[in-house]
Amino acid sequence: MAKRIARDGVLLALALILYAVEAQIPSPVPVPGVKLGISNIITLAAMFCIGPADALCILVCRIVMGQMFAGNAVSLIYAVSGGLLSYLVMYMLHKAVTHKQIWVCSVFSAAAHGVGQILSAAMVMKTTAVFIYIPFLVCSGIITGLFTGLCAGFVIARINNNIK
Amino acid sequence: MMKTKTWIAIIAVLFAVCAVMSVLIFTRKGHVAKVVLDGRVIRTIDLDAVTEEYSFEVRGEGTNVIRVRPGAICVSDADCPDRICVAHGWESSGGAPVVCAPNKLVITISDEDIDGVTF
Numbered sequence: 001m002a003k004r005i006a007r008d009g010v011l012l013a014l015a016l017i018l019y020a021v022e023a024q025i026p027s028p029v030p031v032p033g034v035k036l037g038i039s040n041i042i043t044l045a046a047m048f049c050i051g052p053a054d055a056l057c058i059l060v061c062r063i064v065m066g067q068m069f070a071g072n073a074v075s076l077i078y079a080v081s082g083g084l085l086s087y088l089v090m091y092m093l094h095k096a097v098t099h100k101q102i103w104v105c106s107v108f109s110a111a112a113h114g115v116g117q118i119l120s121a122a123m124v125m126k127t128t129a130v131f132i133y134i135p136f137l138v139c140s141g142i143i144t145g146l147f148t149g150l151c152a153g154f155v156i157a158r159i160n161n162n163i164k
Numbered sequence: 165m166m167k168t169k170t171w172i173a174i175i176a177v178l179f180a181v182c183a184v185m186s187v188l189i190f191t192r193k194g195h196v197a198k199v200v201l202d203g204r205v206i207r208t209i210d211l212d213a214v215t216e217e218y219s220f221e222v223r224g225e226g227t228n229v230i231r232v233r234p235g236a237i238c239v240s241d242a243d244c245p246d247r248i249c250v251a252h253g254w255e256s257s258g259g260a261p262v263v264c265a266p267n268k269l270v271i272t273i274s275d276e277d278i279d280g281v282t283f
Contacts, residue, residue, distance in 0.1 A: 026251075027246075027248065027251065030248050030249075030251035030252040030253065031248070031260070031263075032246075032248050032263045032265045033265075070245055071245050071266075072225075072226075072244070072245055072266050074225055074265065074266045074267075074268065075245060075246070075265065075266045078265055096165070096166070097165070097166075097171075098165055100168070101165075101168055101171060104168075104171045104175070107175055111178075121263075121265050124265075124268060125200070125202065125203060125263075125265070125268045125269075125270055126202065126203025126204075127200050127203055127270050127272075129200065129261045129270050129272045130261065130263060130270065132189045132260075132261070133260075133261075133263075135181075135182035135183070135185035135186045135189065136182070136186040136189075136190075138178065138179075138182040139179055139182045139183050139186060142175060142178065142179045142182075
């Protein structure tokens, strides 16, 4: 148990570092919700190498702490809903793909992240005008998810099951 | 387990469909801007009728400064954490609404006629 907490804590720290680094990169397109999502590499690694429960703990802690450092109460809602929907998709797919197809899982979870953010944004801002960004966010999610998924694939291939 | 080729095909189709939808959406045209704060239309501006550049402030969750010039509108300053609304720049056609998600502000541009009630 102590080992588990220590290991998940290290992964959480890594995810937060990636999150902080990413926050320094200006978004190339001014559309809310478009981002690289490199901290998702940690969530993917945790999901495939440790298990869904640990991945969820790391994800939720990373989102809440990340938003405390850079964000406000409203952006926390978007981050949580995007994160949870992407986790749900990742959880449903992680048994359906091989270790060589981790990027597939990442692509769909990144697309779901954008959809989740827009759904919560529509609810919070009480307007359906933001829905028209959904196709764009799915496209950007496919591209960024491909990138982070391939990265996660390399990471997982290196650490294999050594962190279990 | 599905083959990698099958996954690539599914993702490619999804990408193509969404890309086409995005292009169709972003090339729509309009001239009536609606400033929506927290779900309420607080200002309706006919951008074609604007003759002089001006700006005004809206306060909700935070503060945004909105700038209007003939045919275009933008958020020129904001106190939100990500400032995506400012980065959006001038919006004139109406395809993409200017969104400040943390401050619950949306500026849509459409072809609708101005109704006096919301102004």
